[in-house]
Amino acid sequence: MAWAAGVAAVGPTRVFGQDLDDCTRWAFLSDTHVASDPDNRYRGFYPYRNLQEVAGQIACHPPDGVVITGDLARMRGEVQAYENLKTLLTPITEQRPVYLGLGNHDTHDDFAQAFKAGSGDVRTVEDKHVVTAVAGPMRLIVLDSLIADRAAGLLGSSQRMWLSSYLAGSDDRPTILFFHHRPQIDLLDSKRLFDIIEPMAKVKAVVYGHSHKFNFAQYKGIHLINLPATGYNMSGSQPVGWVEADLTSRGGRFTLHAIGGSRKYDGCTERLTWRS
Ligand SMILES: [Fe+2]
Numbered sequence: 001m002a003w004a005a006g007v008a009a010v011g012p013t014r015v016f017g018q019d020l021d022d023c024t025r026w027a028f029l030s031d032t033h034v035a036s037d038p039d040n041r042y043r044g045f046y047p048y049r050n051l052q053e054v055a056g057q058i059a060c061h062p063p064d065g066v067v068i069t070g071d072l073a074r075m076r077g078e079v080q081a082y083e084n085l086k087t088l089l090t091p092i093t094e095q096r097p098v099y100l101g102l103g104n105h106d107t108h109d110d111f112a113q114a115f116k117a118g119s120g121d122v123r124t125v126e127d128k129h130v131v132t133a134v135a136g137p138m139r140l141i142v143l144d145s146l147i148a149d150r151a152a153g154l155l156g157s158s159q160r161m162w163l164s165s166y167l168a169g170s171d172d173r174p175t176i177l178f179f180h181h182r183p184q185i186d187l188l189d190s191k192r193l194f195d196i197i198e199p200m201a202k203v204k205a206v207v208y209g210h211s212h213k214f215n216f217a218q219y220k221g222i223h224l225i226n227l228p229a230t231g232y233n234m235s236g237s238q239p240v241g242w243v244e245a246d247l248t249s250r251g252g253r254f255t256l257h258a259i260g261g262s263r264k265y266d267g268c269t270e271r272l273t274w275r276s
Contacts, residue, residue: 221275
């Protein structure tokens with residue numbers, strides 16, 4: 001199930017561009033933590049206002065699309081929280097697709113109720129919210145690591161099996177995986193995931209959130225990109241904001257846009273080269 005352009009759109013992979021030499025520009029966000037109450041305040045931040053500001057920035061110069069790697073809702077996903085999220089994202093969704101992943105503060109049922117699936121709904125993986133997109137030279141896959149009532153995450157065997165066969169059947173386009181939990185820390189089946197993707201050279205990076213910390217690392221040549229939170233930080237040394245990603249078949253440039261918290265690295269760009 002994917003949600004795009006202000007409606008719930010479900011089904012096959014969407015294609016944004018065909019030229020493999022193209023650069024595709026995306027906005028990556030995580031941990032928006034929007035509550036049912038727009039005035040909800042936590043750790044000195046107003047997540048609703050933060051996303052309002054970020055959505056305005058993104059909508060001014062819209063990228064090809066947006067991915068949000070979960071913890072969309074503040075404490076626990078409620079329909080009203082998702083309705084607020086939908087409203088906040090409208091300046092973007094009027095222009096570009098937005099792909100939503102789910103985190104441990106989200107709930108499958110309320111999310112599905114707010115972002116109702118359109119006709120042609122195809123459940124890629126039973127009880128999981130999985131989205132795929134092709135964007136110019138890149139393939140993006142948003143996975144679902146949410147386990148109900150648990151802080152830790154799990155992809156689960158059916159999603160891993162689907163991923164394995166989907167990757168095997170896909171072309172060699174550089175591929176980025178997105179999910180909420182941190183590999184090797186909170187994602188309980190990290191080893192099984194890496195057993196699948198490590199031999200598949202087309203998988204270049206995994207992008208996730210959860211920690212509310214902005215960080216780049218590498219594991220067996222696969223880039224591990226931990227997005228900052230949009231809602232609030234857990235430490236004053238961390239930014240609150242979003243990441244602009246310019247992606248090509250050779251690598252990516254990742255630029256931090258900090259709207260709160262530490263602004264030390266605001267505007268700084270990390271350049272990554274994909275493994276071959
Ligand atoms: Fe979070």
